[in-house]
Amino acid sequence: MNDERKGVRQVLSLRGNRPTEEAIPIVREVPVTLYVNGRELITLVTTGDANRELALGFLLSEGFIRDKKDLKSVREDVQSGAVEVTVTGDLSEVHELWEKRTVTSGCGKGATFYSVLDSIQARPVGGGFSVTPAQIYHLMGELHSMSELYRETRGVHNSALADREQILMFRDDIGRHNAVDKIRGAAFLHDIALHDKMIVTTGRLSSEIVIKVAKMGLPILVSRSAPTTLAIDLAERVNLTTIGYVRGDRMTVYTGFDRVKL
């Protein structure tokens, strides 16, 4: 694994009352500041290993970039932790929306909630893609087997882009939204189509992840963890299949049952 993504810290490990002083690996957390056309947008804290992907994924999620032709340049200053992105076109409307963004989950990034809902409602996720339970169990097993940094530090969420058969791209981060944004950025850079793929993640199914994945145009979102009522209700509305609590040979389908072949 990439050693830049962890640091070593001296800790006191206790078993009962017995202390052992030891050096253990800890996941890295670094601030990365994102500039768009010279304007400071946000500072994300991240594992810091894929800042260009993260920046592009974030800008796609928030509507600053829609298409590859919008992108002029991406420059990463490794020393200062800054990523400077230059895009074409008039961003004044997107910036206005950005300034007004008002939602945070206490565990998530902001977004102008109801306008986002309107935009994804306007283009619900398409049909014609289905999976079997066996494929889902297999993909979750594959996600776990790839999560080296998690096993070492217990401090990251894992996410992957998968087709029916296998994981195509694995990303992890201290933030569950960041892990998905890294995938979105990488898929954008490599021109990977998303309409016949899935996101498989360890993160919970909150409204924000449902919105993010629906906006990516993905038909299925799979999680190791549980959903919220709002996440289920939104997924229903945009025809996104949500599958959660995938553990061993058990799983729960919350929405879009028709995409699961029994």
Next chain:
Amino acid sequence: MNDERKGVRQVLSLRGNRPTEEAIPIVREVPVTLYVNGRELITLVTTGDANRELALGFLLSEGFIRDKKDLKSVREDVQSGAVEVTVTGDLSEVHELWEKRTVTSGCGKGATFYSVLDSIQARPVGGGFSVTPAQIYHLMGELHSMSELYRETRGVHNSALADREQILMFRDDIGRHNAVDKIRGAAFLHDIALHDKMIVTTGRLSSEIVIKVAKMGLPILVSRSAPTTLAIDLAERVNLTTIGYVRGDRMTVYTGFDRVKL
């Protein structure tokens, strides 16, 4: 438990390939919009059961309220999910800081990072409070035994305010920051001193939780989960004891070893 904090949804539960259609409890996620002196500040998504506490805790965390005498009124509109807080004094500087807030962890709320660091650095957490490992194991056990909504829905983080002997106040929320803000709001309303208490939480030890707890003036932060490098380095700087990965009779002390009596 309070039934308003969960909803029931019809799902497809699978074991292997065998489906069972059933109705299961799902944790509620609702948007709550916070107004300060008539101005819209933010919309938080939350379980929605303690909106006044959450609003006050959030405003304390972000510097809009410092003291009880700052607070004129708190009004909750249950229908619209709005909390309107009226405070005395000039907020223009705090609002300016708020507008410039730039950090999000991809899993957390924004805050003007470095200025926050400066403010907590100026008043490092005091000494004179210590715990034994047995007390920590006991408190984590107590936290788990109280987490009814988690057991039912698997969709919340649990946090508690505790003294050496027991949990004094238990709060849970879909957002780990919200759970701590609810505690801060409740402690503020009930005039509970914090300098000789701990936060015990299931949430990870990220930089933002360390900053939040250090700003509350608490000497010890205990988590079931793992820390990040930045969380450790900040805790070291402000003399906050951080204890993590508390499971059964094992735990790891990352910073402030002197507050753990062996």
